[in-house]
Amino acid sequence: MANDIDDINTKPAEEKQPTMEVQHISKRFPGVVALDDVSLQFFPGETHAVVGENGAGKSTLMKIMSGAYTPDSGTMYLGGEKVSFSHPQQAQLKGIAIIYQEFNLLPERTVAHNIFLARESSRLGTLNIQKMNKDAVEVLKELGVEKMISPTALVSNLSVAEQQLVEIAKAISFKAKVLIMDEPTAALTYTEVDLLVNLISRLKQKGMSVIFISHRLREVFDIAEKITVLKDGKLIKTVVKKDVTPSDVVYLMVGRTLDHYFPPLGTPEDFGEVVLKVSNASNQILSDINFELRRGEVLGVAGLQGSGRTELAQSLFGVMPFKTGSMELHGKSIAVKNPAKAIKNRMGFVTEDRKSEGLAPRQPIRDNMLLTVRSVQFLFSIILKDGIRKSRNLVPMLGEQVDIRTDSFDREVQFLSGGNQQKVVLAKWLASDANVFIFDEPTRGIDVESKAGIHDMIRALTKKGIAVLMISSELPEIIGMSDRILVMADHRIAGELPARSSEQEIMLMAIGHASDKITELAAVVGEN
Amino acid sequence: MTTTTATESWFKRTSRSIHIPPVYIFLIVTFLVSGLLDQILSDGQILTNPAIMLNIIVRSVALGIVAVGQTMVIIGASIDLSVAFTISITAVMSSYIMLGDPAKVPIAIPAVFGIGIIIGLANGLIITKLKVNPFIATLGVSLIIKGIINATFSNYTGSVPKSFEYFGYGKIGSIPVSIIIMLFVFLVGWFILARTKFGAHLYGVGGNAEVARLSGVRTDRVVIGAHILCSLTAVLSGLFLVSQMRSGAPWVGPNGLYDLNSIATTVIGGTALSGGKGGVWGTLAGVLIFGILDTTFNQLGVNPYLKMVLRGAIIILAVASYTIRSKKEAA
Numbered sequence: 096m097a098n099d100i101d102d103i104n105t106k107p108a109e110e111k112q113p114t115m116e117v118q119h120i121s122k123r124f125p126g127v128v129a130l131d132d133v134s135l136q137f138f139p140g141e142t143h144a145v146v147g148e149n150g151a152g153k154s155t156l157m158k159i160m161s162g163a164y165t166p167d168s169g170t171m172y173l174g175g176e177k178v179s180f181s182h183p184q185q186a187q188l189k190g191i192a193i194i195y196q197e198f199n200l201l202p203e204r205t206v207a208h209n210i211f212l213a214r215e216s217s218r219l220g221t222l223n224i225q226k227m228n229k230d231a232v233e234v235l236k237e238l239g240v241e242k243m244i245s246p247t248a249l250v251s252n253l254s255v256a257e258q259q260l261v262e263i264a265k266a267i268s269f270k271a272k273v274l275i276m277d278e279p280t281a282a283l284t285y286t287e288v289d290l291l292v293n294l295i296s297r298l299k300q301k302g303m304s305v306i307f308i309s310h311r312l313r314e315v316f317d318i319a320e321k322i323t324v325l326k327d328g329k330l331i332k333t334v335v336k337k338d339v340t341p342s343d344v345v346y347l348m349v350g351r352t353l354d355h356y357f358p359p360l361g362t363p364e365d366f367g368e369v370v371l372k373v374s375n376a377s378n379q380i381l382s383d384i385n386f387e388l389r390r391g392e393v394l395g396v397a398g399l400q401g402s403g404r405t406e407l408a409q410s411l412f413g414v415m416p417f418k419t420g421s422m423e424l425h426g427k428s429i430a431v432k433n434p435a436k437a438i439k440n441r442m443g444f445v446t447e448d449r450k451s452e453g454l455a456p457r458q459p460i461r462d463n464m465l466l467t468v469r470s471v472q473f474l475f476s477i478i479l480k481d482g483i484r485k486s487r488n489l490v491p492m493l494g495e496q497v498d499i500r501t502d503s504f505d506r507e508v509q510f511l512s513g514g515n516q517q518k519v520v521l522a523k524w525l526a527s528d529a530n531v532f533i534f535d536e537p538t539r540g541i542d543v544e545s546k547a548g549i550h551d552m553i554r555a556l557t558k559k560g561i562a563v564l565m566i567s568s569e570l571p572e573i574i575g576m577s578d579r580i581l582v583m584a585d586h587r588i589a590g591e592l593p594a595r596s597s598e599q600e601i602m603l604m605a606i607g608h609a610s611d612k613i614t615e616l617a618a619v620v621g622e623n
Numbered sequence: 624m625t626t627t628t629a630t631e632s633w634f635k636r637t638s639r640s641i642h643i644p645p646v647y648i649f650l651i652v653t654f655l656v657s658g659l660l661d662q663i664l665s666d667g668q669i670l671t672n673p674a675i676m677l678n679i680i681v682r683s684v685a686l687g688i689v690a691v692g693q694t695m696v697i698i699g700a701s702i703d704l705s706v707a708f709t710i711s712i713t714a715v716m717s718s719y720i721m722l723g724d725p726a727k728v729p730i731a732i733p734a735v736f737g738i739g740i741i742i743g744l745a746n747g748l749i750i751t752k753l754k755v756n757p758f759i760a761t762l763g764v765s766l767i768i769k770g771i772i773n774a775t776f777s778n779y780t781g782s783v784p785k786s787f788e789y790f791g792y793g794k795i796g797s798i799p800v801s802i803i804i805m806l807f808v809f810l811v812g813w814f815i816l817a818r819t820k821f822g823a824h825l826y827g828v829g830g831n832a833e834v835a836r837l838s839g840v841r842t843d844r845v846v847i848g849a850h851i852l853c854s855l856t857a858v859l860s861g862l863f864l865v866s867q868m869r870s871g872a873p874w875v876g877p878n879g880l881y882d883l884n885s886i887a888t889t890v891i892g893g894t895a896l897s898g899g900k901g902g903v904w905g906t907l908a909g910v911l912i913f914g915i916l917d918t919t920f921n922q923l924g925v926n927p928y929l930k931m932v933l934r935g936a937i938i939i940l941a942v943a944s945y946t947i948r949s950k951k952e953a954a
Contacts, residue, residue, distance in 0.1 A: 183837050199837070201830035203900040204823075212827050213839035217820045224818070 112175060114139045114304040115160070115191070115273050120169035122155055129155040130166070131328040137273065137304040142295055144319035145308050147348055148570070152328040153308045157275050160306075161193035162186035174272070192266030193275040198258055200265075202251035207231035209250055210265045234268045235260075237301075238294055256287035263294065267303075274298060276307040280314050281401050292318055310399045312341045312606045324348055341606060342599070349570060349598035356547060357575030358554040360594055365391040366578070369426075370562040371531055373411070376420030380406045383587050384420065388531065388564055391557045395577025396566040397601050403586035404566045405447055408535045411564070412444040413437045424531070438467055443524030445517070447535040447566075453520045456509035460501060461490050463508050463519050467527035493522040497552060514545020521552060532556060534565045538572060550576060570598045644893045644905035646912075649941060653912050657919035665922045675918065677799060683914035684801045685710075685860045686884055687907065691812035692856030693885035694906045698816065699849040700829040700898025701750060701757040705765035706857040706885055707876035709742050712772050713861025714871030718781035725784040735858050742768065743854030747847030765882070772873045779870040791867035801863055808856065812903040815852070825849055830899025857881070888913055891941045912937070 113136040122130040130152045137143055145153045158164040160171065162180030171178050173189055180186045183193070200209050207227045208215075216226040231246035240260050250258060259279065266274055280288050295305050295318055309315050315322060316336060324331040324347040331347050367390030376384040381403050388394050398404045409415040411422075413431035421428055424440055431437045437444070446453045454463055468489075490504050497518040501511065508519055517537065524532060537553065538546040553576065557563055567573050573580060580592040582604040589604050658670035668675045689706050696703045713735045720731035742764060749760040793800040816822040824845045827835035836842050860881065865871045876882075888909030894901025916937065920930045 184839050187837075187839075199831070199834045201827055201834060201899060203830055203895075204826055208823055208826070212835065213824065215820050215823050220819050220821060222818050222820060222823060 111138050113137055113172075114174065116172040117156075117160065118170050118172070120156065120159060120166045120171070122152075122159060122164060122166050128328050130159070132169075133325070133328075133330045134169075135323060135330065135333065137306055139272075139302045139304055140299045141321065142299060142305045142307070142319045143321045143323065144315040145306065145323045145325060146310070146312070146315055146344065147325035147331075148568075150327070150569075151325040151348075153325055154277060155328075156325070157193060157277060157306070157308060160186070160273075161191055161275055163193075187269050187271075190270055190272035191275070192269055192271035192273070194259070194262045194266060194277065194279065196278045196281060198262065200250045200258060200261060203249065205247050205249060206235075206244055206253075206261050206264075207246040209261055210234060210246075210268050212265075214268075230268075231264070234264045237267060238264055239297060240264075240294075254287075256283050256290065259283070259291070260294070267298070271303065273304045273306065276305070278309055278400075279307055280309065280311060288314060288317075310401070312344060315344075316341060342603060345599055345602045345606070349602055358551050360576075361392055361554075361557055361578045365557060367391050367560065370424065371411075371564075372423040373417075374421050374423075376410070376417040376422060378410055378415060378418045380415070381410055381417075381586050384410075384417070386581055386588060386591075388562045390560050390562050392578040393553060393557055393563045393565055393576050395573040395580045396564060396583060397568075397570065397573045397580060397605060398583030398589075399605050400568065402583040402605065404568070404583055405535055406586070407583065408444065408446075408533045408564070408566055411437070411533055412442060438527055438529075441527070441529045442531045442533065443467075443527060443529030445520050445524065445532065445534045445537055447539060453523075454508050454516060457507055459505045459507055460494075460499070460511070460519055461504040464490055464493050464504075464522045464526055467523050489526060493526055496525055497522045498548065512545070513541045514548065517541060517545070517549055518552075521549075530561050532561055532563045534563065534567075536567055537565060538567075538569070570601055573601065574598065644902070644908065645945075646892050646905045646908040646941070649891075649944075650908040650912050650915075653915050653937075657915050661919060661922050668922065669915075669919065677797075677802070679914040679918045680802050680805075680911070681799050682917060683910045684805045685864050685879065686881060686888065686913065687805045687910040688808050688863065689853075689857050689860040689881050690885040690888045690906045690910050691808050691903050692853030694812065694889045694892070694894055694901065694903050695816065695825065695849045696757075696853045697886070697889050697894050697896060698829045698898055698901055699825045699846055700832065701846055701849065702761065702886065702896075703746060703850065703853045703857075704758065704761040704882050705742060705746060705768060706853065706860075707880070707882040708765050708768040708772070709739060709854050709857035710861040710864065710876035710879070710881050711871075711873050712738060712742075712768050713858045714865040714868070714875045715772055715776045715780050715873055716871070717862060718779075718783050718865050718869075718871035719776070721781060721783050721787065723782045723784050725786045728784065728787055732862070735862065736855060739854040739858035740851055742857075743851030744847065746854070747843075747850035750850070751843035751846050769873075769877075776871075776873050779872045782870045783865055788866050788869065790863055804859075804863070808859065809903050809907055812856075816902055821845065821848060826899055828898075884913065887938050891938060893945060909941075912941075 115137045116135070118134045120130055120133045121128070127150075133152070133156060145156065147153050155164065159166050162183040162185055165179070165181060173191070178189060180189075186193075201212070204212075207224070207230075210231050211227050216223040216230065228246040232241050235241040235244055235246070238260060244253065244257055244260060250261060253261065263274070279291060283291065298305055307318065320336055321333055322336055322339070322344060323333040324344060326348060334344070334347075369387045370390050371388040373384050373386055384407065386394070396404055396407060406415060410417050411431065413433045413436055416430070416432050422431060423429070424442075429436075429440055431440065431442075434444070455466070494501070494504060499515055499518045499522065501515065508516060511519065532553075534553065538549050541549065550572075553563055553565065565573075565576060574595060574597075578594050580594070580596055580601065582589045582592060582601055584605050592600055592604065661667055661669040689710065693703060693706065716738060717731045717735050720734055721727045746757075746761050746764055749755050749764070750757045753760075755763075789800060790804070791801060795803065816825065824835065824840045825848075827838065827840050828842045828845045832842050861871075861876070864875050864879075868875065889901070889906050890896055891909035891912060892901065892905025892907070894905060913934070916934060917930075920933070925933070
């Protein structure tokens, strides 16, 4: 079915001339091919969504188009003219504006100052602030938001949506022909998304090409006319929205074979009693969290970016504590108010952001491994009680357990490979004798060989009776490792799926289809 | 949003529309508390004698002028630790060149401003081209200047002509010339920051250098420019001090703690040490708070070491109150 969808790229050339065109673009980064021979056309007055899983190459493509990266090969045309950019400013002056996910405004300056930064109206270096404010109103008028936003307002006093409008205003003040938006709806509420949708149609009428990247298929279907699917750096297909359904697009996005070996799943005799039970827990981000984690199992947590995956880990570990609801550890009700409390309760957290949260990069392996042991014990107890010798023995023992390859434990962690760094983090928690492990993106940025090592180690932990909660954005990892799968959407748990569920089933639940429809839809998709 | 609720006081709205920094409340409180303490414990001159008030301001002139320059570099997310020795080198070089001869004044003044430009340029180039952290870069330059002047001059050197003392002691009507000059420097500082392209770019570089660069601001030039302006204010402070002292000595800068005090008054005035936010009017209040404290402590005969403790506590208190305020706003 999905294969029958017309691929626009194979259709005869359209009569209109594209605003922008990329041909045979490739880009390699050390160890990965981020983009592999991608060719695309963007037409005036058209909204074009680029979708794909994490690492599909969406952001890389946008960064190449806006001059932040230079491609290894391939050419770009703007209005029929060949262009190449070595700096984002060149692309901007040619009429390609990009709005990144993280805001690029000066919070302590006014709206007018931000819109016209480096292009202020002035005479002999003296600003004409009145003219700048007037011009800013003109630009805001083009967006139809001149009544909402005053040119003299401080950006830090604006809401997130208003700040985004200011960014768009800044972009179009460059007389942009192409407007690229990276996850424009990620930080917006529903009403704000409506506003953005209106705005985009307004820009379209003016003949602008609007390109946006999104993980949220619902919004892609609200906004876009054409949808391009990228996977593993390759262009899979460009489709017209009215010809397809969300599940068709999901099918195009996923459906890859597992690219490496995963250890066998747990067997029923591995699983023990409920170790961690969370009931009706909520806080400022998450709501209504309910789940149980058993001894000896790997509970995978999947979900789209911004669905609350990472926040779940942070809440469990006390970084961002739950405010309501209850948490039971080994049948005992506990309140994890801060990470120290979590560590005392023998929980371990292997974070997504190894460099800034998991490790002290300039400290030797030894000190990093002993970090948690030292933090939970009385200041001098290691030295007083067990003697320095014991802590000396502990380090090589841990090193052996996690199979770290290094010539000396005095080597600074920053010089280790990503895989070895992750093993140090793991050792750190083994040292603290944790029996509930939370992994957030355990293999992000790690080479394939070390990935398998980490996966084996996670499974080995469960064989020792440790309970593992594993959050991952990589569906193959979720499917390959999990004994059960929780899927998150919109900051709550959307549902639970059994081991070896398919990527389609997970994705459909993650984009917000009710779980009873899943099997039905999956069956439709599965026919292909 | 910009719309203000009706419940908000007239004062709040007005103070926001003309950008009165909150430090002015602090200034008024300091003044009243000092005056009251003076009234009770001493002769009550602070509140009753306008000459004391003028004296407070005159005592703040040297710090005030250089603090304008410091405010600029800090807004640009840089810092200048070399201002104290820039003041010293100005003081000794100008009185060394003048040697009491009014005819030498037109040579000495351009010469010291030239030295100022070189120092500022050196600071700026080291920070932008060699990518040395501003703290270390200006500390290094500061030590170099210190070495040069200590090797050449050991004590009071030369003197300034009588006519030049007008800067330090002259009056127009009943207002000291030095106060007028300081206020003029503040006005120029305000104009540069708020009303010129350079100022707008400086806030951009300080707020987020990458955003500024991607918008097309030549960030290096802006930082270098700010450092040159800062060194020039230090030179002007040095000239004021030498006209008061009649002869330059190598210790005038460091003894007055002009480096750390100019940073402290800038930060008390509400300029963010991380850059991109603030202005000279807050700094003016910070400078006046320091002046009032000094005068009050003198009036009350406070032990000089206790003075330091109190000053330190006030700096911390003021800056802490900003962080708490901004956290509340964010919440």
